[in-house]
Amino acid sequence: MRRSRILRWAAWLPALWLASAATAGAAEDAAPAACRVKGLKHEVLCGHVTRALDPAQPGGTTIAVHYVVVPAAARYKRADPVFFFAGGPGQSAIALAGSVLPLFQRLNHRRDLVFIDQRGTGRSAPLACDAEDGLPLAQRLDAKRGLARLTACLASLRELPHGDLRQYTTSIAMADADAVRAALGAPQINLVGGSYGTRAALDYLRQFPSRVRRVVLDGVAPPDxxxxxSMGQDVEAALARLFADCEREPACSTRHPRLRMHWQELLGGAPRRASVVDPLDGQPTEVSIDADLLATAVRGPLYAPGLAAALPFAIDEAAAGRYSALVGLAGALGGGARAVRLFEGMHFSVVCAEDAPDPSASPTSGLGAVYQRPYAALCRDWPRGSVSPAFRDLPTSPVPVLAFSGTLDPVTPPRHGERVVKALGPRARHVVVPNAGHGVMAIGCTREVTHRFIDAEDEAQALAVDAGCLARLPRPPAFEPPRPAPPPSGAAR
Incomplete structure (x- = not known):
């Protein structure tokens, strides 16, 4: 695991690479050819399709949309590959291939797996901002500096050959994905999306329903x-549930009897100066702890119940004036791995066009204001692509859809999945996994359920797949650090 990073300005980005190269001006498609990809043990196939940057100007600037095919192991493979759509928005699917492939190994026996770097990510006309690795902790936690960095990034991105930031919406990207399907000669494909990737999958299904065989959604992010x-509402709900679960767990409630009160005291007492150990170099440094930093610090750990289990300890430590545990925990998600890096230019191009229709609107209260303010500030000037009213529609699905949600998810909780599955109709099924966080594909038997759903020959069999193995997942118990054992009775003092 790589060393962890703390990026205050990126802490509210939804979470989830290879060397990037500008590809504007590509002249023709590149058929899949043998290649090596970092993170994958065996040789795979790499290719790209040439696409107009602006679909309304097919004779204008073009970009290369890169993809990787992991060939099926069986000699007689199925004709319907599995397409994986990454999260973020802003993650490179190719960079994630190494970590995702083990989840799909059974599927990969008879089906090709396809990973597309969505336009604006990875090697597909990347929209990357400068990373903050190596900066002192105080600078990494400085929100004003973070805003200035992204504002400068916007100016530099607009100077790129592919810098028309209006051309990176989900709908345009899904037309790219269909061009990849056509290049591979697949009459139909199976879609698997995680987090924002579920929005991508839903839009592909909306635009190209006859070309889809099955859809798997992990952590449903609807187009509306x-x-x-919604982020503020869902994070507040997840944090409230953490407090309630601690109060019901005897060990946690005994160790942290004033947890909820301590959190409110922390928010009410901010800002304050504190000495915090930098998790990168272990050196103490003076930083300002304000309410925004506290709110972003708890959000990341809530994504993963294993990390959230340490929040009671970290919050109580902060209430006692010791903030190192909370700040360190905030940067633990992903471990700083390059595979989970967000291409921030693509992220804001999507969110400002699709999720922030009125950037001048007043922020909500509570945690919602913390997460809404940065988007409002940046989306005010960010070029915004056109989004069709049909994009937000969820028509009845003509094919089976299997949606997964975790009850502890702080960003795509079951309430979103419930609404989407209801709109998609009788061919959609919702599996709610108790005590799971953001993304359940790697938990327990989920990969087996996914395999059986996609592999089933009959639609009825696919929708009837048994997911009972996911019904009794426990919440990890609250973490407590090792404590020195008391001296034996009668020992000299």
Missing amino acids: MMLPV
Whole structure:
């Protein structure tokens, strides 16, 4: 695991690479050819399709949309590959291939797996901002500096050959994905999307329903969820549930009897100066702890119940004036791995067009204001692509859809999945996994359920797949650090 990073300005980005190269001006498609990809042990196939940057100007600037095919192991493979759509928005699917492939190994026996770097990510006309690795902790936690960095990034992105930031919406990207399907000669494909990737999959299904065989959604992000607003509501609900679960767990309630009160005291007492150990170099440094930093610090750990289990300890430590545990925990998600890096230019191009229709609107209260303010500030000047009213529609699905939600998810909780599955109709099924966080594909038997759903020959069999193995997942118990054992009775003092 790589060393962790703390990026205050990126802490509210939804979470989830290879060397990037500008590809504007590509002249023709590149058929899949043998290649090596970082993170994948075996040789795979790499290719790209040439696409107009602006679909309304097919004779204008073009970009290369890159993809990787992991060939099926069986000699006689199925004709319907599995397409994986990454999260973020802003993650490179190719960079994630190494970590995702083990989840789909059974599917990969008879089906090709396809990973597309969505336009604006990875090697597909990347929209990357400068990373903050190596900066002192105080600078990484400085929100004003973060805003200035992204504002400068916007100016530099607009100077790129592919810098028309209006051309990176989900709908345009899904037309790219269909061009990849056509290039591979697949009459139909199976879609698997995680987080924002579920929005991508839903839009592909909306635009190209006859070309889809099955759909798997992991952590449902509907096209009308308005991320900056819903994020605050869902994080507050997840944090409240953490407090309630601690109060019901005897060990946690005994160790942390005033947890909820301590959190409110922390928010009410901010801002304050504190000495915090930098998790990168272990050196103490003076930083300002304000309410915004506290709110972003708890959000990341809530994504993963294993990390959230340490929040009671970290919050109580902060209430005692010791903030290192909370700040360190905030940067633990992803471990700083390059595979989970967001291409921030693509992220804001999507969110400002699709999730922030009124950037001048007043922020909501509570945690919602913390997550909404940065988007409001940046989306005010960010070029915004056109979004069709049909984009937000969820027509009845003509094919089986299997949606997964975790009850502890702080960004795509079951309430979103319930609404989407209801709109998609009788061919959609919702599996709610108790005590799971953001993304359940790697948990327990989920990969087996996914395999059986996609592999089933009959639609009825696919929708009837048994997911009972996911019904009794426990919440990890609250973390407590090792404590020195008391001296034996009668020992000299």
